[in-house]
Structures are given as structure tokens and as C-alpha cells.
Amino acid sequence: EADIYQTPRYLVIGTGKKITLECSQTMGHDKMYWYQQDPGMELHLIHYSYGVNSTEKGDLSSESTVSRIRTEHFPLTLESARPSHTSQYLCASSEWDRGLYNEQFFGPGTRLTVL
Amino acid sequence: QQPVQSPQAVILREGEDAVINCSSSKALYSVHWYRQKHGEAPVFLMILLKGGEQKGHEKISASFNEKKQQSSLYLTASQLSYSGTYFCGPPPGGFKTIFGAGTRLFVKA
Numbered sequence: 001e002a003d004i005y006q007t008p009r010y011l012v013i014g015t016g017k018k019i020t021l022e023c024s025q026t027m028g029h030d031k032m033y034w035y036q037q038d039p040g041m042e043l044h045l046i047h048y049s050y051g052v053n054s055t056e057k058g059d060l061s062s063e064s065t066v067s068r069i070r071t072e073h074f075p076l077t078l079e080s081a082r083p084s085h086t087s088q089y090l091c092a093s094s095e096w097d098r099g100l101y102n103e104q105f106f107g108p109g110t111r112l113t114v115l
Numbered sequence: 116q117q118p119v120q121s122p123q124a125v126i127l128r129e130g131e132d133a134v135i136n137c138s139s140s141k142a143l144y145s146v147h148w149y150r151q152k153h154g155e156a157p158v159f160l161m162i163l164l165k166g167g168e169q170k171g172h173e174k175i176s177a178s179f180n181e182k183k184q185q186s187s188l189y190l191t192a193s194q195l196s197y198s199g200t201y202f203c204g205p206p207p208g209g210f211k212t213i214f215g216a217g218t219r220l221f222v223k224a
Contacts, residue, residue, distance in 0.1 A: 042117070043157065043202060043214045059117070059213070090156055103147070103170070106156035 003027055006091050006107035013081055014115050021076045021110045023091030032074040033104065035090040036060060043090070049074060081114045088112070118204050120215035127193045127222045135188040135218045137203030145205065146179050146186040149214075152199040160188070160201075193222045 004025040013019055025032065034047040035058075045058030049068040063085070064078050074093075078085055088111050092104040118139045125133050137146060145164045149157040161171035163179035163186055171177070176189045190197055198221050204214035 042216045045213055103159035103162060104149075104157075106158070108156055 004091065004093055004105050004107040006089075006110050008110060009108060010111050010113075012113045012115065015080075015082055017081050019078050019081055019112070021089055021091075021112070023074045023076070023107055024072050025074075025093040025105070025107075026072060027093060027095070027105070028071065029093035029095045029105075030071065031094045031096065032068065033092045033094075034058070034064075034066060034074070034076050035092065036062065037088045037090060037109075039088070047076065081112075083114045086112060086114050117213070118215040120201075120203055120218050122218060123216070124219040125221070127190075127197075127220065129195060129222055129224055130192055131222075133190045133193060133220065135190070135201050135203075135220070136185065137187070137215055138183070138185045139205065141184070141205075143179075143181065143184045143186070143205055146177075147204055147213075148175075148177060148186075148188050149202045150197075150199045151202065151217075157202060190220070193220075195222050195224060198222045 007022045030051045032049045035043045036046050037043050044060035046060050046062040047066040049055045055066050064076050066076050068074055088109050090109045091107040094102045094104045118137050121136045127133055147162050148160040150160055151157040161177050163169050165181050179186045200217040200219050202214040202217050
């Protein structure tokens with residue numbers, strides 16, 4: 001069973017606030033990802049990381065930032081939340097298997113609402 | 116550019132079969148398939164690699180045509196538990212855009 005955790009699960013916050021969405025995995029996976037998904041819509045990759053001190057932007061431009069100081073931890077930060085940031089944020093991780101990309105394990109997600 | 120999935124949605128009765136297709140305009144070296152049930156996180160179904168290698172956890176079959184840059188997921192004798200949205204895509208890293216828009220599958224009794 002996958003061990004990847006996200007907190008908080010639900011967050012309602014006012015415009016202009018700084019927020020950090022937490023993601024942790026206990027599987028020792030090198031690669032971690034953040035996706036943004038509106039209800040009923042597709043998954044958009046916003047950030048990914050190959051390992052400690054490695055972060056890359058995904059296909060969807062995002063005002064959020066990420067950091068990867070520890071292998072197991074990949075937090076996402078919004079310096080100033082806006083209503084347009086309202087969405088579900090999913091974190092995932094995978095291991096590197098023989099140079100090929102292995103399956104991704106997803107966390108339960110954080111549903112963010114910015115008023 | 117994200118992979119294109121077809122059909123966008125399909126409704127089945129229990130026991131019927133369905134095929135979900137995924138095609139890419141870019142070279143594919145592998146294809147991932149995931150299923151997401153309503154209100155839940157996506158769950159891995161299969162990885163298909165060049166050369167015919169496959170890796171999956173469920174009794175769902177799939178094909179990968181490297182030359183045509185296409186993959187198909189075959190759902191046979193569908194069950195109610197198959198309902199959900201199916202996503203395909205190349206893995207992140209090689210291409211920034213990964214998952215297709217998804218195919219919504221609804222299986223009714």
C-alpha cells in the first residue's frame with residue numbers, strides 16, 4: 001500500500017494569505033510531483049522533482065513554488081493566494097526503476113478554496 | 116502537447132467490453148494508464164514500454180504501438196467497479212505535458 005500523505009485535506013482561506021500544502025512519502029522515492037486538477041477535469045503537472053535540491057516546472061504555469069530539501073518531503077507554497085488558485089492539488093511519487101519511469105503513487109489530495 | 120484520448124465518455128452495461136484509445140503527436144517511449152474514481156486520487160493501472168514489456172496490477176489488458184504512437188486499454192466483461200475516469204500519458208520528465216484529458220467510463224447494472 002502506498003504511503004504518501006497530504007495535509008491539509010481541505011483548506012478554505014482568504015485572498016492574499018500565504019499557504020503551504022504539505023506532501024510526504026515514506027517509500028524512499030526519488031521522484032515527486034504536484035498536479036492541479038479542477039473538478040471533473042484533467043490532471044495538470046505543475047511541479048516535479050528528481051531528488052533533493054532538484055525541482056522543475058510542469059506543463060501548467062503556476063504561481064506556486066516548491067522545495068525539496070529532504071527526499072520524503074515536497075511542500076508547495078503559494079505566497080499570496082487568489083480565487084483563481086481554487087482547485088484540488090494532488091501530490092505523487094515514484095521510484096526510478098532501471099532508468100524507466102515507474103508507476104506513480106498519489107496522495108489523497110488537498111482541496112483548496114480561496115475566497 | 117498532451118496525448119489525445121478517445122472516446123471522451125462511454126456508458127456500458129455490466130459485462131460489456133470497451134476500448135479506450137490514447138494517441139500522441141510526440142514519440143512515446145512508454146505509456147502510463149491510471150484510473151480515477153469520483154472524489155478519489157488516481158490509481159495506477161499499467162505501464163507499457165517499448166519492446167512489448169508491460170507492468171500492471173489489474174486484470175486489464177492494453178497495447179502499445181510505438182510506430183503509431185498509440186496505446187489502447189481493453190476493458191472486458193466490465194464490472195461496476197470499472198467506473199471512473201481513465202487517463203493515459205507519457206511519464207513526466209521527458210515531456211512536460213503528460214496526461215490526456217481523460218475518458219469517463221460509467222458501468223451500470
